[in-house]
Amino acid sequence: MRRIAGGLETRAREELFINIHPIQPGGRLTPEAMKAIIAYGDGYSTCDWCRKPFRLDKIQRPPISEFHAELAEFLGMDEARVVPGARRGFQAVVSSLIEKGDSVIVSSLAHYTEFLAVEGAGGIVKEVPLKENIVTGDATARKIEEVKRGTGKLPKLIMIDHFDYAFGNEHDVYGIAKVAKEYGIPFLCNCAYSIGVMPINGKQIGADFLVGSGHKSFASPAPSGIVATTKEWGEKVFRTTQMVGDVTKRKFGIKEIEMLGCTLMGANLIAMMASFPAIKERVKHWDDEIKKINYFAEEFVKIKGNKILGEIPRKHTLTKVDTTESFDKIARTHKRRGFFFSDELSQRKIVGEFAGATRVWKLNTYGLTWDQIRYLAQAFQEIARKYGISVGE
Amino acid sequence: MRRIAGGLETRAREELFINIHPIQPGGRLTPEAMKAIIAYGDGYSTCDWCRKPFRLDKIQRPPISEFHAELAEFLGMDEARVVPGARRGFQAVVSSLIEKGDSVIVSSLAHYTEFLAVEGAGGIVKEVPLKENIVTGDATARKIEEVKRGTGKLPKLIMIDHFDYAFGNEHDVYGIAKVAKEYGIPFLCNCAYSIGVMPINGKQIGADFLVGSGHKSFASPAPSGIVATTKEWGEKVFRTTQMVGDVTKRKFGIKEIEMLGCTLMGANLIAMMASFPAIKERVKHWDDEIKKINYFAEEFVKIKGNKILGEIPRKHTLTKVDTTESFDKIARTHKRRGFFFSDELSQRKIVGEFAGATRVWKLNTYGLTWDQIRYLAQAFQEIARKYGISVGE
Numbered sequence: 001m002r003r004i005a006g007g008l009e010t011r012a013r014e015e016l017f018i019n020i021h022p023i024q025p026g027g028r029l030t031p032e033a034m035k036a037i038i039a040y041g042d043g044y045s046t047c048d049w050c051r052k053p054f055r056l057d058k059i060q061r062p063p064i065s066e067f068h069a070e071l072a073e074f075l076g077m078d079e080a081r082v083v084p085g086a087r088r089g090f091q092a093v094v095s096s097l098i099e100k101g102d103s104v105i106v107s108s109l110a111h112y113t114e115f116l117a118v119e120g121a122g123g124i125v126k127e128v129p130l131k132e133n134i135v136t137g138d139a140t141a142r143k144i145e146e147v148k149r150g151t152g153k154l155p156k157l158i159m160i161d162h163f164d165y166a167f168g169n170e171h172d173v174y175g176i177a178k179v180a181k182e183y184g185i186p187f188l189c190n191c192a193y194s195i196g197v198m199p200i201n202g203k204q205i206g207a208d209f210l211v212g213s214g215h216k217s218f219a220s221p222a223p224s225g226i227v228a229t230t231k232e233w234g235e236k237v238f239r240t241t242q243m244v245g246d247v248t249k250r251k252f253g254i255k256e257i258e259m260l261g262c263t264l265m266g267a268n269l270i271a272m273m274a275s276f277p278a279i280k281e282r283v284k285h286w287d288d289e290i291k292k293i294n295y296f297a298e299e300f301v302k303i304k305g306n307k308i309l310g311e312i313p314r315k316h317t318l319t320k321v322d323t324t325e326s327f328d329k330i331a332r333t334h335k336r337r338g339f340f341f342s343d344e345l346s347q348r349k350i351v352g353e354f355a356g357a358t359r360v361w362k363l364n365t366y367g368l369t370w371d372q373i374r375y376l377a378q379a380f381q382e383i384a385r386k387y388g389i390s391v392g393e
Numbered sequence: 394m395r396r397i398a399g400g401l402e403t404r405a406r407e408e409l410f411i412n413i414h415p416i417q418p419g420g421r422l423t424p425e426a427m428k429a430i431i432a433y434g435d436g437y438s439t440c441d442w443c444r445k446p447f448r449l450d451k452i453q454r455p456p457i458s459e460f461h462a463e464l465a466e467f468l469g470m471d472e473a474r475v476v477p478g479a480r481r482g483f484q485a486v487v488s489s490l491i492e493k494g495d496s497v498i499v500s501s502l503a504h505y506t507e508f509l510a511v512e513g514a515g516g517i518v519k520e521v522p523l524k525e526n527i528v529t530g531d532a533t534a535r536k537i538e539e540v541k542r543g544t545g546k547l548p549k550l551i552m553i554d555h556f557d558y559a560f561g562n563e564h565d566v567y568g569i570a571k572v573a574k575e576y577g578i579p580f581l582c583n584c585a586y587s588i589g590v591m592p593i594n595g596k597q598i599g600a601d602f603l604v605g606s607g608h609k610s611f612a613s614p615a616p617s618g619i620v621a622t623t624k625e626w627g628e629k630v631f632r633t634t635q636m637v638g639d640v641t642k643r644k645f646g647i648k649e650i651e652m653l654g655c656t657l658m659g660a661n662l663i664a665m666m667a668s669f670p671a672i673k674e675r676v677k678h679w680d681d682e683i684k685k686i687n688y689f690a691e692e693f694v695k696i697k698g699n700k701i702l703g704e705i706p707r708k709h710t711l712t713k714v715d716t717t718e719s720f721d722k723i724a725r726t727h728k729r730r731g732f733f734f735s736d737e738l739s740q741r742k743i744v745g746e747f748a749g750a751t752r753v754w755k756l757n758t759y760g761l762t763w764d765q766i767r768y769l770a771q772a773f774q775e776i777a778r779k780y781g782i783s784v785g786e
Contacts, residue, residue, distance in 0.1 A: 004432060005425035005667045007456045011432045013441060027436015032398035037434050037660065039397060039404045041427055043420015043608030043615050048406060048744075063400045084477035084616055087653040095513065108638065112645040113654055119636040120488065120650050127640035215436030215659055222436050222659025223477055223616075243512040245501065247520035252505040257513050260480040261506055266608055266615025267430065268661070274398045351441075 021352030022362035026217035036274035056262035076201030077228035087113035089211035089227035109164035137175025168318030177206030299377035414745030415755035419610035429667035449655035469594030470621035480506035482604035482620035485651035502557035530568025560703035561711030570599030692770035
C-alpha cells in the first residue's frame, strides 16, 4: 500500500467506493473546496492581506468579511462566525450564558458535545423526554416547568438538535422556539445535520442561535463550524475583550473573548468559502435527497426482518436501521461473524457501515445519485438472497 | 486572475515568491502534509476506522494514537493532545486551573490570546516587567511576590512565551520554571514559536504545560496546535465528563471536557502527522537557521539607518526591524509613500513584509536556503542604493 509518510496510508474511500458512513457524506469536499485546500493549505494562508483591525472575519482579501456577511444572510441571522466545529459553537454560547449551577434544557437525544459544553461552564443538563423519539414544544414546556419547580429558577438556555445524531429524526424546533419565547429563554438550535444540506432560516425558526458543522454538512474539512445569532445576542456572545495589562496597559479591543480572537484561520475556512456557492445550490435539492432515502428505505425493508428505526417517511438521509432479524441471524453462525456483512458490502464497493455490526447501525445516503441509490438498494437485497433471506416484491 | 469559486483567488505566494512574513514560514506545508490534506480533505476523514472507546486520540488507523504517544515523547512530556490552535491549548489549561478573580502571571510581551484565555475564565493577568525586552526568572519571582502582597494570594498559573511574537526574543523559561517550582505554581510554557522548529523538551525546561502551534511552527494548516503536560496535570486538564442525563441516565465517560471530546479531526491532524518525520529532522538544523538570520541581520544593518530591534545575536528567525531612518525617509516624499518599498520588494519576488510599512516591521527567514538568504540581503541593499541610502562594507 502506498504511504504518505511513516505509517500514514492514502485515503480514497470517496473515490473508490459508495460511502454510506452516517456522518461523512455531508462533509465530502466539493471540487472547489479541494482546489481551495491545495491553494491555501499552508498554515496562516488567510493572513496575507490582514490589515487593521486585525481580525479574521474582517479580512477583505480573500473575501472573508464578505463571506461572513453572506453566511449570516443565508442563515437568516444577523451575525455569523466560523469556528473549529459545532462543539466550539456550543461552548461559546454556553460559556457566555451559563453560570455555575444553571440549568440548560437539552434533548434526550442531545449530542455528547452539548453535555460537555454545559459541564465545562458548570451548568447542569436537563433532558426533555421523547415521544416516539421526537422532542416537541409541549414536552419542552413541561420540562421547563419541572426545572422551575425543582430548582426555583428557570433554565438559562434551551439547546435542541434540529435533527438528532441517533435516529436522524426531525424535532419540533419551530414549536420549541415558540415555547422558548414564551418563557423568555434563549434557544440554540443545533443544526449540525441541517445547515449546508437543507434550507435553514434562523429567524423563521425563531432561534436565537444557530450552530452548524462544516465537516458534517458543509462540504468542508474538519474541524469547521458555524455559530450564528441575532444582533442582540451577538453583543453578549461576541463580546470583545476588556482586559488591560497591569504593567503595559495593553488592550486588544476588537478581539472577541469566546472566539479567542481569530477562529478558523486557514484552509478550513477557505474550503467553506469555496464550497459555499455549491452549498447554496444543493440545499434547494434537499427534497430529492429525501425522495432517494425514502426510496431506499422502502427497498431496504423488503428484506425480511429489516427495520427502519427512525421516523417514516424519512425526513433526513441519516437513518438508523435494525437488521437483527435478518443479517444478524447469518452473522450468528458465520465464521467471519458480523464481518461477513462488511465483506459482502466491500466486494460490492460499498463502505461506511460500522464494520462487524449487524444489529442496529446507521447509514446516510446524502449526495448519492439515483443510480447509486438503486445500486445500493439492490446490493442489500442481493446479499440477503445469497444467504437465503427472503426479499419481498 | 484565476478564481477557485466566487471571488476566491488562488494563492501561490510560497511557490512564486520568497516569503518573509513574520508568522507564515514555520507553517508552510511539507510535501507530505500537502499530499495528506489532498487525501484526507473530506470532513470526517479520520473517522473511517474509529472504534471503541470512540475518541480521536485513540484511533489506530490512521495511526493517530501512535502519533499522540510519539508527540508526547518528542516534547519530553507524558501526555499530548492536538487542538485547533495554541489558543485552544491556553484556554483548556486556564479554564481548568483558574477560578473567578485568580491571578495569572504573563509576560509583558504576552500574546493577546493568553489575555483572552484568562479573561474567559474570569481571571486577571499580571504582567512581568521586561529587562531589555526579556522576561527573567528573577523578574517573575518579584512579580509573584507583588501579586501575593497585593491580593493576599499566590497566582494560580504562570504562562510565559518561550519566544515572544513582538521581538522574537528568547525568554528565560528555564529560570522561570525554577521559580515556578519554588512557589509551587504550575508553569505553562508557550512554545508557539519553538515547538516544530527547534528541539524542545518540557521536562528539561521544567514546564508543567507546553503549548505549540501547528500553523505557526509545525508545517500544518490552520487551525492546529498542541497541548502537552505531565501525568499529574493531565489528570486535571484532560479530566473526563461526569455529567449524567437526568432522564436517560446517559454518560459519555471517556470524553474529555476541555477537549470537547474529539479535537482536531480531519485534514489538519493528518497534515501534522505527515509533517512529523520532517519536523523531527528539521529541529536538528535550527542552528543553521540561526546562522542564516544572523548573517542576514549583519547585512541588513550595513544599510545606513537600519536597526534590528530584538536581541543580538538573534536566537530566532522572527525578527523585528526598524527602517525609520532609512527606507521611511524615502517613503516620506515618494508618491507611493511606504508602498514604494513593497513595490521594490515584490519586483524582486519578495513578499511578506507589512505592505506600506517602512518604520517598524517584522520579518522571518525560517526555512530559506542560503542562496535565498544571500539574495534577500542583497535585495535590501540594492533597494537602499537605488534610493541613495549608503550601504557599508
